[in-house]
Amino acid sequence: MTSTVGGAGQLWAISDLHVGYPENRALVEELRPGCDDDWLLVAGDVAETVADIRWALGTLADRFRRVVWAPGNHELWTHPKDPVTLRGAARYEHLVEMCRELGVTTPEDPYPVWHGAGGPVVVAPLFLLYDYSFLPAGCATKDEGLAYADGTGVVCSDEFLLHPDPYPSREAWCRARVAETEGRLAALPAGLPTVLVNHYPLDRHPTDVLWYPEFAMWCGTRLTADWHRRFRVDTMVYGHLHIPRTTWHEGVRFEEVSVGYPREWRRRNEPPGRPRRILPSPSRQEVDR
Numbered sequence: 228m229t230s231t232v233g234g235a236g237q238l239w240a241i242s243d244l245h246v247g248y249p250e251n252r253a254l255v256e257e258l259r260p261g262c263d264d265d266w267l268l269v270a271g272d273v274a275e276t277v278a279d280i281r282w283a284l285g286t287l288a289d290r291f292r293r294v295v296w297a298p299g300n301h302e303l304w305t306h307p308k309d310p311v312t313l314r315g316a317a318r319y320e321h322l323v324e325m326c327r328e329l330g331v332t333t334p335e336d337p338y339p340v341w342h343g344a345g346g347p348v349v350v351a352p353l354f355l356l357y358d359y360s361f362l363p364a365g366c367a368t369k370d371e372g373l374a375y376a377d378g379t380g381v382v383c384s385d386e387f388l389l390h391p392d393p394y395p396s397r398e399a400w401c402r403a404r405v406a407e408t409e410g411r412l413a414a415l416p417a418g419l420p421t422v423l424v425n426h427y428p429l430d431r432h433p434t435d436v437l438w439y440p441e442f443a444m445w446c447g448t449r450l451t452a453d454w455h456r457r458f459r460v461d462t463m464v465y466g467h468l469h470i471p472r473t474t475w476h477e478g479v480r481f482e483e484v485s486v487g488y489p490r491e492w493r494r495r496n497e498p499p500g501r502p503r504r505i506l507p508s509p510s511r512q513e514v515d516r
Contacts, residue, residue, distance in 0.1 A: 236264025242466025254500030271299025271426030315392030345506035
């Protein structure tokens with residue numbers, strides 16, 4: 228772990244910036260910290276191309292005291308519009324090295340400790356993927372689930388763009404990442420709470436409100452369903468669903484912090500592109516309003 232002594236700063240989180248859209252790029256251009264000691268957690272889906280990811284994370288790293296990034300599925304796509312044609316683990320490693328050049332903390336780096344208001348808390352960015360274990364009702368296997376999803380017309384673009392190389396499948400890559408990450412979290416000091424930052428929720432319950440329930444297959448893994456209890460989680464930060472909200476599960480706060488696509492955020496009442504405060508923790512009354 229690394230330790231950074233905080234001042235009057237706050238810990239903020241955002242995800243699903245999708246800066247390939249000009250409207251979302253403009254939101255990032257306008258995003259500023261409240262003070263020089265603020266940290267920003269970025270829970271994936273910054274963009275699809277390496278150039279756009281570099282621009283967004285570099286812009287934010289120049290403004291915030293620390294930026295912590297966990298990859299989403301879109302960063303891992305080998306998109307036909309991206310001149311960087313790396314696939315799978317090689318693409319992820321390339322992004323990690325780019326983040327290190329920018330001074331952005333990744334899941335491969337020592338976990339930093341937030342010592343600002345609400346701390347000390349270990350901030351752990353995670354890269355876990357999914358393993359198709361959030362199956363649609365009535366389906367018992369991945370193949371059954373994919374067939375059902377195909378029948379509804381709801382199939383994640385990952386099936387065509389997110390390659391697991393050198394792993395034989397996305398679920399195999401997920402299981403390897405879960406095992407490695409579990410070991411790191413288990414080795415943390417027992418006295419410190421954590422903020423876990425992952426593109427996908429650690430538990431299935433946030434997917435219960437999806438308009439297309441079959442999309443849950445691409446939203447996480449049952450292997451992490453007890454992590455919020457096991458690893459002393461203060462707040463579980465995630466994105467991916469494009470349904471920004473707060474839920475409470477077994478006394479733990481789950482924060483979905485996505486911006487989403489312009490067609491989505493234009494329908495909301497609140498101004499778009501604003502990070503959500505993670506620490507100091509808002510009161511339960513503030514969150515539930």
